[in-house]
Amino acid sequence: MKKVVLLLLIGFVFSCSDDVRIPEIIPPCQTVASSFVSDITDNSARLNWCGSVNDAGECLPVTGVTWTASWGLPGFDPDAGTIIDTPATSINITGLTSQASYEFYVKSDCDLANNDWFGPVQFRTSCPAPTNLGVTDISQTGATFTWTPGGSEIAWEIKYGIAGFNLEENEDIFATGDNAQHVVNNLLPNTAYDFYVRANCNSSTDGNQIGSSSAFTGPFRFSTCLPPINLNFDNVSQNSITVDWDSNAQTTWEVSYGEAAGFTPDTGTLTTVNNSDFTANGLCPNTTYTFAVRTVCSSTVQSNWFSFGSVTTPALGYTGMYTYEEIGNTDEPIFGDPATVDIVSVSDTERSITVKYLANLDVMGTQPTMTFNFTLNCDGTVSVADDQDTNFNCGGDNVLLGLGGATPTSYNMVDDTTIDIRFTEDTASAMCTNAPMSEVTIRLTKL
Secondary structure: OHHHHHHHHHHHHHHOOOOOOOOOOOOOOOOOOEEEEEOOOOOEEEEEEEOEEOOOOOEEOOOOOOEEEEEEOOOOOHHHOEEEEEOOOEEEEEOOOOOOEEEEEEEEOOOOOOOOOEEEEEEEOOOOOOEEEEEEOOOOOOEEEEEEOOOOOOEEEEEEEEOOOOOOOOOOOEEOOOOOEEEEOOOOOOOEEEEEEEEEOOOOOOOOOOOOEOOOEEEEEEEOOOOOEEEEEEOOOOOEEEEEEEOOOOOOEEEEEEEOOOOOOOOOEEEEEOOOEEEEEOOOOOOEEEEEEEEEOOOOOEOOOEEEEEEEOOOOOOOEEEEEEEEOOOOOOOOOOOOEEEEEEEOOOOOEEEEEEEOOOOOOOOOOEEEEEEEEOOOOEEEEOOOEEOOOOOOOOEEEEOOHHHOOEEEOOOOOOEEEEEEEEEEOOOOOOOOOOEEEEEEEEEO
């Protein structure tokens, strides 16, 4: 009976109290299951972590979590390191020092007391990667790989294979000792290859290549399709250049050329030829051109470009005195019937030319000096600038028009003997007997 009374009393006390508190259950923050570092270079690295892993040790996705990573020099306090908050499970950090040790911690971004840093994971940056990859001494079965060391390393590792091979799947690595080059002699003829190289950051050159390495540089693509040899310039004129080369036992080539400023073989004028020479026509006088040639072994395999270097076409020399003749104009001469005109100004490119003449204005005792301009185009034609006042002998508002069917005409690009200039003569003055907008051709012949 006493037990029953006691239980009733306890129940009455709790039922009458307003301050009943149920103990709070605090869930843990998201834990970190593992962390690691990848993509290490001489100045960067990728920090990675997993919130959960499967039985195979593979990361499983975790959503709705913000993470906090901290990195710094070995032994640093993670609360005082370089802090990065991110919803991702990896971050790329940059600005690191070459061949230096670092470590990092990570945790979920929550404020509970059970949220501990996971780590540290230590890693070391590599030495700088090699640069300026190249290939020399190419034959149909061999080549020499070359590069420039990225730092003070004296050992390297090379991977090479058929163009487009998977760098991760090719397990063959070749130690090259203490020379920044490597010779291979097992290549297939007329085949395209890629090669990669990375630095071994240790000083050992025994071939074991144990230790950290730089990132791979590459691919550098080349082929055992033999390039042309002994390239020469021949027959250089104001508007054409002939180039030739030794065939090197090949039969088809691509020639690329263009003005030297900014020229690359891929952006030049491209032509395929089956003879070991080529003539480029329609060039501009007094202009520097660059040529490059490569062998075509198949639709997908070509040799490296072999550059001819640059050559400058000769100048035209359009200066001095010229006889003046109007062709097809039976009325008043445009320039007051001069016997000759004088080319007095030629631009550096020999495109813009100024002609001087003495105008006859039918005014007693006056014969002023006048000029007009025209342009020599690289295709051998002549253009006349619009609205040039010729002041020919009937006066008025008479101009040369360089529009419409009146231009262009032609000139002899190889020498400076003859220039034909065709334009429309707009005879706006009522004093003139010419029909309005008549077409006239002026011929200048060098004395």
